[in-house]
Amino acid sequence: MHYYRYSNAEVSCWYKYLLFSYNIVFWGVLSDLTKVTRLHGIDPVVLVLMVGVVMFTLGFAGCVGALRENICLLKFFCGTIVLIFFLELAVAVLAFLFQDWVRDRFREFFESNIRSYRDDIDLQNLIDSLQKANQCCGAYGPEDWDLNVYFNCSGASYSREKCGVPFSCCVPDPAQKVVNTQCGYDVRTQLKSKWDESIFTKGCIQALEGWLPRNIYIVAGVFIAISLLQIFGIFLAKTLISDIEAVKAGHHF
DSSP states (O other), X not given: OOOXXXXXXXXXXXXXXXXXXXXXXXXXXXXXXXXXXXXXXXXXXXXXXXXXXXXXXXXXXXXXXXXXXXXXXXXXXXXXXXXXXXXXXXXXXXXXXXXXXXXXXXXXXXXXXXXXGXXXXXXXXXXXXXXXXXXXXXSSSGGGGGGSTTTOSXXXXXXXXXXXXXXXXXXXXXXXXXXXXXXXXXXXXXXXXXXGGTBOOSOHHHHHHHHHHHTHHHHHHHHHHHHHHHHHHHHHHHHHHHHHHHHXXXXXX
């Protein structure tokens, strides 16, 4: 592969190194996606590999294309960012139009992960964080924890957690300095009318449905910020491509 170096006219170093920095910052932020654990039957290793391949490919195309002034790599980078942008837009529109379908998929996701709660420490942390942050328990309520073999009330279970819920379902006690991880033990053996004294009784789906309208401006702001960041990357790539082509055309004359 031959790279062009020009002595009389030069490509703007500003755009070149700005695009290089953009790749480092943008894909460094998206690297947090690799921390996502099991998603409804998807092996977390496969997910991490998929995200890693996309990040490496785009990072390589953007960084090397910018530094080496390679038009092919820059066009690939720009086209892929455009594709990702429109995919995100399509997902957002479809999620708004098919809210019932999204709700059903989230329920399946949550129930699937309830079943696997004790099988993956990262999965436990994900569900515990979700329940504590939204002050909820289960998909539609504490009884959803019957789906987990350790918390199930029926059958010949010898688990100490039988008829209980995870500690993240417990109503926090301000007087306690240390988290009581056994606060949910046997709680569902009590009368339902007493559950709300010690645990959250609202399901996480209802909690999230209530959270979204209250924070719609924050969600919209995050979406707009990500979109603007992608558009900025597209602008940098297109500008750098135009500069390279202009310099190349001038060199031939």
